[in-house]
Amino acid sequence: MTGFATAAIKKDHKIKFEKSEEDIKQLEKIEEKDVLTQSEKEQLLSELIVLLIHEKEEGNILSSIINCKKIIKLARDLKKPDLIEKYSNFLNRYEKKLEDLHLEEDTKCKSIQNQIEKYKEFIDIEENIAPEIENIPIEDLIGNINDDLVNMKDLANQVLEEHRVEIKESVKNRTIIHKKSGKAKEIHQDLEIKFEFDDSVNYIVTNTIDNTLDDPIEEAFIQDIIPYNYEILEVTLNGKPPKVESNQRKLNEGLEYSWYIPKIAKDEGIEFQYHLKPRISRTIVLPLKDRLTVIKTHSNLKEGKGKNHKIRKNKKAKKMDESGIFDAFLKFVNSFETVLNDVVLEDIIPIFYTYEVEERKTKDFPSIKESSESFVKWKLNEMPRKQSSIAEYQLIELNRIEEIKFEAYKLLQQDASKLSFFKKRFLKKRQKRAREFLKKMGFE
Secondary structure, rough: HHHHHHHHHHHOOOOOOOOOOOHHHHHHHHHHOOOOHHHHHHHHHHHHHHHHHHHHHHOOOHHHHHHHHHHHHHHHHOOOHHHHHHHHHHHHHHHHHHHHHHHHHHHHHHHHHHHHHHHOOOOOOOOOOEEEEEEEEEHOOOOOOOOOOOOOOHHHHHHHHHHHOOOEEEEEEEEEEOOOOOOEEEEEEEOOOOOEEOEEEEEEEEEEOOOOOOOOOEEEEEEEOOOOOOEEEEEEEEEEOOOOOOEEEEEOOOOEEEEEEOOOEEEEEEEEEEEEEOEEEEEEEEEOOOOOEEEEEEEEEEEOOOOOOOOOOHHHHHHHHHHEEEEEEEEOOOOOOEEEEEEEEEEEEEEEEEEEEEEOOOOOOOOEEOOOOOOEEEEEOOEOOOOEEEEEEEEEOOOOOOHHHHHHHHHHHOOOOOOOOHHHHHHHHHHHHHHHHHHHHHHH
């Protein structure tokens, strides 16, 4: 294993990888045994130059650096000073780009953390969630509203329709594969989050990397961004708990998991699986003096408190297995120095759950609730300073096949033609899930 590739990956992603000096020397000795002939080096050099051009065009900085270093090494072996100079200059430019990218990413992460600390005054923020915040100046909205939208309440509702929290159904993946030959390639893909049914509702995303025998993988770096509308319950590598270290950081797009795999056996590939649970997703629209602030966040489903929970009222709930009952508490606090009016909070309920909800307030003030099978909307008025509204949810997982089957058929019968753009897209996503379930269970 070439030392530069490991160093580059570690530098790029700041993942700890403990390896003794003896281990490194032993690996270098193994590499030296695979001596290439002159013609094989010439061929590999040509292939690396072509690959480097492709990686540069795709904007893949780290794989370009790894390939460039291998080109320089081969050029030295083949005594090609022009190539050494050309690719050394290129390497310097790309290493500077990498350094600048690190600074930019660090700045963004610090900004996200500062934002989390700021908005903790208004909402409860789960440990692995970064709320998305948008501030929309009133003057930017006035020119776009319809004639019949004349007050702040109408503005808030319009902004909700256009800026509602997105329910994502895929994981963004970036993988850098470094082969034994020295070639490095970067892959970007969206991995679908799939619905599984095994006595309960489960969601799984799988990332598989095949290991070819002709040029096996020497090391790999894997970066997955899990959308915040899912909680991560478990991660496995080739069916077992990962023994390699990972880094996690909160990005605007989701929670990023970074993995470094240092040694991969020739006869095995890599398969990461994330086992996920959906969250309630909330959009808050705050009409303020000169702007509307939109807060998009998510809340975990926590295991229910049992039969004595005060909002468990219906007979159906009592018959359900306790493991299929969950609680969620979504809190909003007026931490401004003024009374709030026309606040809109909307909660999106995950598919294949029924729910009950009650609002608890620290002080009585006007609030209106609108609800459907998928959404609960709260409209708050005359909300005093330092007062809070807490939506207490109890969700019951439809962990009986016949119940889910009934809900799936009901979803497929719904007409999306008269819905808004977002709700139409949202319904289509749910209908896709319903079809997947029916097909998997042999009902279609």
